[in-house]
Amino acid sequence: MRSATTTTASRIISVGGVRGDLVVPNDDLVGSIDSSDEWIRRRTGIVTRRHARKEVLVEDLAEQAGRSAIEAAGIDPEQVDVVIVASISWMQTTPAMAPLVAHRLGTGPGTAAFDANAACAGYCYGIGQADAMIRSGLARHVLVIGAEKISDFIEPTDRTMSFIMGDGSGAALVGPSDTPGIGPTVWGSDGRLNGAIGLTHSWLDFKYAADDERVPWPTARQDGPSVYRWTQTALPELALKAIADAGLTPKDIEVFVPHQANLRIVEGLHDRLGLADDVIVARDIVDTGNTSSASVPLATERLLREGLAQPGQIALQFGFGAGLAYAAQVVRLPEHVGVAGPGAPVPVAEPVAV
Structure with missing residues (x-):
């Protein structure tokens, strides 16, 4: 029995992305949550967010982002060995979204394709898997896509998440490299806070509801204070370990791309990590919103x-x-970036300081 052929390392070759084409300012949402533009800006840093039109499906966003990354890399779609799609807003339990997206992209019937549901960590989970696949010889090119249409799961009157979330998709093509371009992945979960973010109820509630019982559409909710406290205590240790495992120090980091959950969280983590004063910080949250698994590649x-x-x-x-x-x-950071999709960001006013 032979083991898989190994390669030296992997790297991200290209990235691509698309955002929902509807620009939704805070003023469009404040009436439903009895709030104000200033309150949303101070609480989250968000000025606008992107929503996709009703007829645009999450798989459409995934296809556009994936195609952008492949074209930017300059390879034939049939050279893609694996497609990983991270999403929490794909409406079917089975089949997965990834095989459909792979087919649309023209990768060929031999392409492995599967979904990953790790919520807002899904894209980074996918990058870790792609890196391992390439270094082990299991694949040569892996397309990792984070795709979300979370506007389908928002209750307009909810004050915990309705004004935060956006729609979009970001993708990265990962391939072999002579020198390391992706450091070791540090990952995990804390199930003690499993109920802190999620849908209001299970889809099974529809199946087992009484005939005369009206079961509402499941929508996203979160316990914001608990999540915020967790990010400030657990995430710095995670980030510092990823830096150390890559053989670097915080001062070696030139660009900081955290999940675009909330500008207060982004700024707080920047301060806690001891990064260089001139580090470049992603703030796509300001006019794209929180796009869950798509936020890191889009940023x-x-x-x-x-x-x-x-x-x-x-x-x-x-x-x-x-x-x-x-x-x-x-x-x-990759050498190639795809042409922006139709929902590319537009300049907005600066957010209120948080």
Whole structure:
């Protein structure tokens, strides 16, 4: 019996992304939650968020982002060996979204394809899996997509999440490299807080509801204070371990791309990690909103496309969310970035200081 052929390392070759094409300012939402534009800005840093039109499905967003990353890399879709789609908003338990997206992209019938549900950590989970596959020889090119249409799961009157979430998809093509471009993945979960973020109830409630019982559509909720406290205590240790496992120090990090959950969380983590004063910090949350598994690749795509960060720079990226699941790794930013999708960000006013 032979073992898989191994390669030296892996790297992210390209990224691509698309955002929902509807720009939704805070003023459009404040009436439903009896709030104000200033309150939302101070609480989250969000000025606008992106929603997709009703007829645009999450698989459409995933396809657009995946195609953008493949085209930017300059490879034929049939060279993609594996497609991993991270999502919490795919409406079917089975089949998975990934085989459908792979087919649409033209990767060929021999492409392995599967979904990963690790909530907002899903993309970083996928990057860790892609890195392991390539280093083990199981695959040569892996397409990792984070895709969400969370506007389908929002209750407009909910004051915990309705004004935070956005729609979009980001993708990365991962391939072999002579030198390491992806550091060791540090990941895990804390099931003690399993109920801190999630849907209001199970889909089984529809199946077992009495004939005369009206069961509402499941929508997303969170215990914001508990999640915030957890991010400030658990995430710094996670991020520092990812840096150390990559053989680096916090001062070596040139770009900081955390999950775009909340600007207060992003700024708080930046202060706690001891990063360099001139580190580039992703703040896509301000006018895209929290796009769950799509937020890290979308934030990366934007930094590169707008020239705020440069290919080859050392970036710390991590995701965290429902479960509570988390994952982090240090990466070198890719050389190629895809053409922005139709929902590319537009300039907005600066957020109120948080």
